[in-house]
Amino acid sequence: xxxxxxxxxxxxxxxxxxxxxxxxxxxxxxxxxxxxxxxxxxxxxxxxxxxxxxxxxxxxxxxxxxxxxxxxxxxxxxxxxxxxxxxxxxxxxxxxxxxxxxxxxxxxxxxxxxxxxxxxxxxxxxxxxxxxxxxxxxxxxxxxxxxxxxxxxxxxxxxxxxxxxxxxxxxxxxxxxxxxxxxxxxxxxxxxxxxxxxxxxxxxxxxxxxxxxxxxxxxxxxxxxxxxxxxxxxxxxxxxxxxxxxxxxxxxxxxxxxxxxxxxxxxxxxxxxxxxxxxxxxxxxxxxxxxxxxxxxxxxxxxxxxxx
Amino acid sequence: xxxxxxxxxxxxxxxxxxxxxxxxxxxxxxxxxxxxxxxxxxxxxxxxxxxxxxxxxxxxxxxxxxxxxxxxxxxxxxxxxxxxxxxxxxxxxxxxxxxxxxxxxxxxxxxxxxxxxxxxxxxxxxxxxxxxxxxxxxxxxxxxxxxxxxxxxxxxxxxxxxxxxxxxxxxxxxxxxxxxxxxxxxxxxxxxxxxxxxxxxxxxxxxxxxxxxxxxxxxxxxxxxxxxxxxxxxxxxxxxxxxxxxxxxxxxxxxxxxxxxxxxxxxxxxxxxxxxxxx
Numbered sequence: 001x002x003x004x005x006x007x008x009x010x011x012x013x014x015x016x017x018x019x020x021x022x023x024x025x026x027x028x029x030x031x032x033x034x035x036x037x038x039x040x041x042x043x044x045x046x047x048x049x050x051x052x053x054x055x056x057x058x059x060x061x062x063x064x065x066x067x068x069x070x071x072x073x074x075x076x077x078x079x080x081x082x083x084x085x086x087x088x089x090x091x092x093x094x095x096x097x098x099x100x101x102x103x104x105x106x107x108x109x110x111x112x113x114x115x116x117x118x119x120x121x122x123x124x125x126x127x128x129x130x131x132x133x134x135x136x137x138x139x140x141x142x143x144x145x146x147x148x149x150x151x152x153x154x155x156x157x158x159x160x161x162x163x164x165x166x167x168x169x170x171x172x173x174x175x176x177x178x179x180x181x182x183x184x185x186x187x188x189x190x191x192x193x194x195x196x197x198x199x200x201x202x203x204x205x206x207x208x209x210x211x212x213x214x215x216x217x218x219x220x221x222x223x224x225x226x227x228x229x230x231x232x233x234x235x236x237x238x239x240x241x242x243x244x245x246x247x248x249x250x251x252x253x254x255x256x257x258x259x260x261x262x263x264x265x266x267x268x269x270x271x272x273x274x275x276x277x278x279x280x281x282x283x284x285x286x287x288x289x290x291x292x293x294x295x296x297x298x299x300x301x302x303x304x305x306x307x308x
Numbered sequence: 309x310x311x312x313x314x315x316x317x318x319x320x321x322x323x324x325x326x327x328x329x330x331x332x333x334x335x336x337x338x339x340x341x342x343x344x345x346x347x348x349x350x351x352x353x354x355x356x357x358x359x360x361x362x363x364x365x366x367x368x369x370x371x372x373x374x375x376x377x378x379x380x381x382x383x384x385x386x387x388x389x390x391x392x393x394x395x396x397x398x399x400x401x402x403x404x405x406x407x408x409x410x411x412x413x414x415x416x417x418x419x420x421x422x423x424x425x426x427x428x429x430x431x432x433x434x435x436x437x438x439x440x441x442x443x444x445x446x447x448x449x450x451x452x453x454x455x456x457x458x459x460x461x462x463x464x465x466x467x468x469x470x471x472x473x474x475x476x477x478x479x480x481x482x483x484x485x486x487x488x489x490x491x492x493x494x495x496x497x498x499x500x501x502x503x504x505x506x507x508x509x510x511x512x513x514x515x516x517x518x519x520x521x522x523x524x525x526x527x528x529x530x531x532x533x534x535x536x537x538x539x540x541x542x543x544x545x546x547x548x549x550x551x552x553x554x555x556x557x558x559x560x561x562x563x564x565x566x567x568x569x570x571x572x573x574x575x576x577x578x579x580x581x582x583x584x585x586x587x
Contacts, residue, residue, distance in 0.1 A: 020490040021405045028402035035458030036424050039435035046434060054441050103322060110323045117574065118330035124570040125563050128521040128538035132545050133340050133559050136552065142351065144339050181581060188582035226585060233426050240521040244542060258430040265434050266526055277434045284431035291426045
């Protein structure tokens, strides 16, 4: 039967085509099912287990892991640190990258392309390696940052070794590492602003600042939310940098939720995979909530734009 | 006459200020490159200076041979290339049929793909490790490649689907008239047409995989010989925390391939990333 269809010269193509369609979508279905759908669903089951390691017996304990999470100061601390990193770094990245993008979007600015490349380079550098290197750059006794401080007569700072400065240091490196990607987002947004609008405004005698507040800003409003959302989602996955720079310390001052999950699952002397799964589910819910709110904002802004 | 001149001066002034900031911006990366060819006293003693007093190339041979970075490099290349190939094949194929054919479950597939776009690794990691362990894939390159290529990559599917949706129907019909079947039409006409999309997907997947850390870390706990560069770097730091010049050489070895690739294919990186905003 299959052979006759395959060799049929003309019309009964419909069935053959439909079979190929499923062949084409199958790899994605199987792989995505194994590595995205199954983990999402099974996490909920795993989160209700007392489970002390791969291949070890597990017992069903209902919502005990969630009860524990809700009364776990380290978990709440990790949520607090994650939120703090978002609240501090996202606005800085949005504002600084916009400023850079506006300057570098000027086609008559000399060396604009080269400068864009320079600001973008940290984005492609492997985050985990950047984290380790930064531990080195910020070293209190011999790193170049402290060498510079010494040069201007300031005392050495143990940036990553003190709980007062560790989180700020991680945030500074995080902004440095990822500012270039936000700049590219803004440059893409700026490309959508029609050039003749500026020319018309210039003819009408509008200065650079007026052109910015009256043309650029209103047209960029819808992008603020989209770029903000992309930036927030990226920031929630700050795992690589935190694990390599501080491992969550000192005294849990940089412990973000993903690092805490990792520690519970793999790095603890007494692993607790069930508890890690529960934390993962809570973190997933948290992410979905944040993204949901931001998507709602996108709709709202777009709706307003359509009304105006 | 004066206005345009002063405006040009102003622009050059802007460039000079921005160049100074840009130089400071890439300074940490330059510093690590320079530290990779200094000896220990050179790193400690020279402060901010980038120029080494004596060139210590043996830092590289120490990282490459003794610290095992030759092995890590091979692993990184294998894992990244394997992942990129699987992602391109599966995403192009899925994007093609999603865009051009109506079939049972199509809407459901698109909905599920979109809904899972932002799920964090933290939620995945325990079940993925458990599944890989049960299937006997946990300690192999193949297991890591499948995990890296299998989950996510929703953006790549949507990118292909968006492209194929815009290809005119006449092209396909002409191919059918010429006697090309489904597979031939796809391989000979559609896939070559989507070359720019493939370039973007290859470059962005390469970047994400080469730089991935969480999954390679948890997949190589009991098989240190399978470590990728980033994971190897963490291990090196853990065991040789005093060999700073070796550490700098290892970091340079790990960063140079991806930085070089970026400088050559910059356009695709930037276009791919910018696409996230425009769509």
